[in-house]
Amino acid sequence: MTNPATRPPCYGVVLAAGSGSRLGRGPKALLTKSNGETLLNSAVQALLLGGCDEIVVVLGAEAQRVAAHLGDVGVKILINDRWSTGMGSSFALGMAAVPSGAGALVALVDQPGMDAELVRRLISAHRPGRITAAGYRQGTEPLRRGHPVLFAPEHTQPAAAAAAGDAGARDYLAAHRGLIDLVDCSDLDTGSDVDTVLDLHLLGEH
Template sequence: MANTTAVLLAAGAGTRLGHGPKALLPFRGGTLVEHAAAVLRDGGCSDVIVVVGAGAAEVAALQQPGSALAGCRLVRNDDWASGMGGSFHLGVASMRAGHNVLVALVDQPGVSPALVARLIAAHRPGRITAAGYRGAAGGLHRGHPIIFDPLLAVQAAAISNGDVGARDFLRSHPELIDLVDCGDLFDGADLDTESDLHLLGGPAASGAPGA
């Protein structure tokens, strides 16, 4: 099984939410970016790349010995205001050769190590593996995290721009995507607006790898 590099997209300013960069929001005695990095590592990612932008200096200051960010590679996106496309591109460009790429968002505190481990275990060479969540109609819809085969990650990053990220590539190649039902572990919610702040104080997103 190929190793998996996590690309954690954590560059935004959190303008819609209105509480500063989401990466620096307090969560369980630390910050969201520290929590997300720990989840990715505990879930089985061998390498964690954190793409930072707004609040980059503050995130870098958290990278102390013993911190969840210790050992992570920080990649700075100076053009973070243009959207996540640039961050996705920089993250993929920084990955280790031959590694699968798991793309995660810093504003999903409900993602657990068990969810990450499930996706890694389900991933097949030459494919894209995405977490699936059940909507009101009952069917699975694609969400994050998403794992890309190395070559597919490069291809997706090559056409990413603005706030689109890999969306256009994914829409153009549905035949490459395997949806993995993760609805028993998480509902796919992220922190976008003030009404989502309850996600920072909800039940622990627990789960050991493989649970």
């Protein structure tokens, strides 16, 4: 566990560039939860209230329209002109904005159950030099790795360099399994994201 007084800065990186083509409702960042909050604003607030020092948001599809919904939140907005090539380019762009010496907590905009308590738990459990990932289980199944994922400073740029296509950090994480600490967050969320119409119930729709 990292002492809050001595830990390096933690940047929250929200990947929100996709068009939501499989869902057919426009960018998923603008989907609204049952409380009327967009997924993008929900993710940003979770990272801010959960302990991230700065927030980077990576946009792509309909970037200007999506950015307009953020208002005056004080986040750094990056626009990925290559968003259609897959999540890898957005991941690399967002991680490149994290300064040397800072860690990066990477979150997906379409995970509606992520909240400040979950983010706070990951940051609190993080150990120097490690990669900390939220873990989720169903019943008696083993923990499965999900999001968010917190990278210690020494992993941010190597992970960005390894990103390609739609894999994001997948290849880097697979190559560094021994450095990953899974933190059980099953009591806070299922780790599910909104991909298709069948997932809309995750937003609280009825």
